[in-house]
Amino acid sequence: MSDIAQLTSSQLSSMYEVMCKSQALELRILKGMRSGEFATIIWPARGQEAVAGALSLALRPDDRLITTYRGLHDHVAKGVPLVEIAGEVLGTSVGACKGKGGTMHIAAPEQGLMMSTGIVGSGLPVGVGLALAARFQKSDRVTAVTFGDGATNTGSFHEAVNLAATWKLPVVFVCQNNLYAEMTPVEETMAIPHVADRAKGVGMPGITVDGNDPVSTYLAIRGAVDRARAGEGPTLVEAVTFRFEGHYAGDQMKYIPAEQLEEAKKHDPMITFRETLLSHPEITEEHLAAIEARAAQEVDEAVEAAKAAPQPDAAEIERDVYAERLVAGNV
Amino acid sequence: MSDIAQLTSSQLSSMYEVMCKSQALELRILKGMRSGEFATIIWPARGQEAVAGALSLALRPDDRLITTYRGLHDHVAKGVPLVEIAGEVLGTSVGACKGKGGTMHIAAPEQGLMMSTGIVGSGLPVGVGLALAARFQKSDRVTAVTFGDGATNTGSFHEAVNLAATWKLPVVFVCQNNLYAEMTPVEETMAIPHVADRAKGVGMPGITVDGNDPVSTYLAIRGAVDRARAGEGPTLVEAVTFRFEGHYAGDQMKYIPAEQLEEAKKHDPMITFRETLLSHPEITEEHLAAIEARAAQEVDEAVEAAKAAPQPDAAEIERDVYAERLVAGNV
């Protein structure tokens, strides 16, 4: 672990807390699914928590974030209340979107989490638009968009990063390269050694960091955020990481070679970062245990509240197709 | 002019002939439009003839080419009969597509001109498919796709070049960078100094050449074609050139600074290449004049035949929606 000295112990702890909550939330949901306590779908980010920790520290509360279906950790990072995340995952009315959006479509603009998308690559152009709005509104807020390695193969990715580079917009593109797009390894879908090389094709800086290390990931993202805030334009940050639960909850991951999984597990950020933290003079085992306990408890309360809430009622289901119910048009 | 010694005088002459025919054809059509002799639309390639000359020499007859609405010079390069080009432009039944496709949609598979597209960027994925078919069919033919600078801003461009690089397909991407996309100068739409830099984002070689010089353009494209044919994968060749008639026939080009146009005219390939040719020991003024006269005559005959031909009749208009006329479905 690098550069840990550049952060205060409270910064480090706060990253760890975000990571713990993210992990606890996902594991709790997976447990509920496996035991038959409830039915839903999630695309777990388990293993990618370091990126969430980094984002939580790098972004200001008024900065914006766009994420994907694999975004529960990012939602936690941006401060979306756990009950809103859990509720949305379970499809109940306490969800961020009253249960209508679902796991893939969580939005919480109060926390700056402007959109989660289920369409790979499509978050990037929208993020560019958020950044454009900041310029119009003369705000110095920054937009971060996170997405996977596979997303960089989409036309949307290219159109968005090119536009952002051309217009020098205050946006940071964070690729969470977990080495797989669904069941396909990254090297089968691109001929470049690093996803960050994509940046060269549009004229912006591209940086590759160890995405299992919250500290170096934070420093890279933070640098890009500062650059964006200073009006110097966008950056592509590639955080190389891994996902331990496969593409979706229940994925048997037969397509992942055993050695690769084993090797990846050695770099599980929840374990390695904990070790790093313990080597910090001001951080004790008790302190970390307290963070973990708090995370577990908050998650438990959130999931119980989410479970207890009703599904959206008929009136709610009919709402929000338009600003007002259409009066004309016998649709 | 560079490297002229690497070509024989007959190779040089044949490039010049293609260029002369292209120029003569476009000028003849423009004249007809201006005088009211006929009505149509073209997107003139006048000024970009060097690329056509280069393509004509670099590609084998069985190699494939995909071009765009601004493609009359490319059609000539691939050997599409002039009467078929003129007929299609005028919308008469001797056209390559019996007048149904129009200027933008000329196809002549017998000459390997597989498609012209009016949708910017969309030719690239199709070209990748042609190259994929060659691999399936165990043919060593190569596919070239030509397109403009503006096309490299499209998602289709990125998805196609990335796929070609990943699959190492025998395709050559030829960007005819004429410094404008419609009325927008290239530097307003990208933050890279050379379009060829796009190649770095997907992991293929990218080369920038003087697209007003048929010889260096030929050498670059030829190198890429040889590479593709040898199974070494795709290349992006950027030929920097200019268009003298604007985006469409009749474009007043008010958006082009006078100095830029003046400077560009100094590099008109029809003039500079002619001068270069005359410096060649084996090439005489008479020889060039004969080529020019032949081009003019062939073009004249082609346009007269195109004019004289009827429009497609009702039966023809109804044909080719499907392989057979739909019997079911009261469409």
Add this chain to the structure above:
Amino acid sequence: MSKKATIREAINSALDEALRTSAQVFLLGEDLADPAAGVNAVTRGLALEHGHDRVLNTPISEAAIVGAAVGASLEGMLPVAEIMIMDFIGIAMDQIVNHAAKLRYMSAGRTTSPITVRAVVLEGSGAGGTHSQSLEGWFMHIPGLKVVYPSTPADAKGLLLSSIFDPDPVLFMEASRLYGKRGPMPTEDGFRIPIGKADVKRQGRDITIVTYGPATWEALEAAEALSAEGIEAEVVDLRTLLPLDLETVLASVAKTRRAVVAHHAVTFGGPGAEVASQITEALFNELVEPVVRVGAKFSPIPARASEAAVTLGTGDIVAAVKKVAGAVRV
């Protein structure tokens, strides 16, 4: 106050008013800023007047154009994105259909995307199959969108302003063949035509021609020709396809008891099928004859003069009306 203006001027005037009266409004699209101001010159002068930072030339990136509009709209901006020719809209389909149309619903109203997408139908130029399509039917089928297609300068101005300031995403269609069409246009700020209100462009007792966009003019021409033969057609210009003003349509057909639906889109699977179905479901017992639809033939559109063999013409409407009303009256 009102003056004679073309539809091109009316759209320009609406964009100008929107830019002038709201700092939330901005335009983006290919080549639309001065000095070029687009292939159709619709946006002429707007960048000079309101600044190149509010009238933005983009790269050729339809997905990013609409996507950036969506993003900006999530922040309260009112972007007006141009799709230069409607046939290119496929490239932006994901952003329009999966994002703009659904973000309000999927976020339970926490985020909204009040973008306007101006899409230009080039039919009539002879440019061929990929530059001539009328694809409004795709968007009518998508909950969350509104679809507007005006036929006169006043409607174009009033509806474009309504679209820009509407809280929902609107596909605003323009027919390039109508850009030069002249007519009265209110000049005072604040003039609006409400979205979702059809307009009876001609009164008639014998049959209703339900239409919109450029076909309105062919319908009016057909009505004149039919009048000479003793058939008085009422012409209902829908102006908005979604929401659809059924009330006005049904009131007219309840009176005439016969209807033809006419549009430039391909007939099969097109907007006319919805309109005809709605009329039939509502007025089955009043209808004397089944509703007949006319539109483009089931074919890609050929280039140059051959185009007319496939696309809607006044004669098609006349023939359809005679089929439905002819037997009775002539």
Add this chain to the structure above:
Amino acid sequence: MSKKATIREAINSALDEALRTSAQVFLLGEDLADPAAGVNAVTRGLALEHGHDRVLNTPISEAAIVGAAVGASLEGMLPVAEIMIMDFIGIAMDQIVNHAAKLRYMSAGRTTSPITVRAVVLEGSGAGGTHSQSLEGWFMHIPGLKVVYPSTPADAKGLLLSSIFDPDPVLFMEASRLYGKRGPMPTEDGFRIPIGKADVKRQGRDITIVTYGPATWEALEAAEALSAEGIEAEVVDLRTLLPLDLETVLASVAKTRRAVVAHHAVTFGGPGAEVASQITEALFNELVEPVVRVGAKFSPIPARASEAAVTLGTGDIVAAVKKVAGAVRV
């Protein structure tokens, strides 16, 4: 010879036969090669059997997937491209609509694009608004395309093989909710169901339910429930939306004189409008009641269990039938 098989197996069997019998055939799409063989396991074993050079995993590049299929088809190949979930098809729209559908026409038959695009409708999974749409209506509206949507294992196998070897581009739709549906499936090579032929899945004298794809099963279920109440519904499974087998539809409705059209697509502006319009135009005087359409409500589809509040259910069909036929017979 025939055996019981699921629709998943039937599609796999069709792809296997196509790959086995023609060197022109290849598959491309995201994650479809072994060992993963796709999220739906439809292509399981095919890459192992026929080689990873004929069952191609692609990057997430829907425009390039379909574009590359188009290009290969211009050279005589018969590509089968997969769009993993139909909601993503917007990204490939330009290649399907402006290229595959039009290249035959625009080249006067000199180039053709006989691709098959397999698109999977995920409705029923609860994944929410961007993973649940039935967008077949868009493609019905495009001259040059064919649109197929089977409901049984035999139909799926026979129609997919017909689609792959059809000289025109075909959109082949699959409902993931039907993948596990079992039924007889012919096992011998060469079995085909012709494109453009509907199938009467249930005989009945009182009313015709015109349907296709997964709604066929709800229609059959509705018919059973109605039968208990004395209403005998005939169920016509269109199987192909374009071309549309009007003959079979009209023969049925001419007999029953009442019709309901049912599908999972949104009702408004959807395929049912075309079918209803065609029935009405042809059989106006025979119809006792107007044709009624049922489909998804006019809303994005909510996630999880709420989905069912918006999407088509058996009850919707029963109610529609009772509206049309109930008064007469019960």
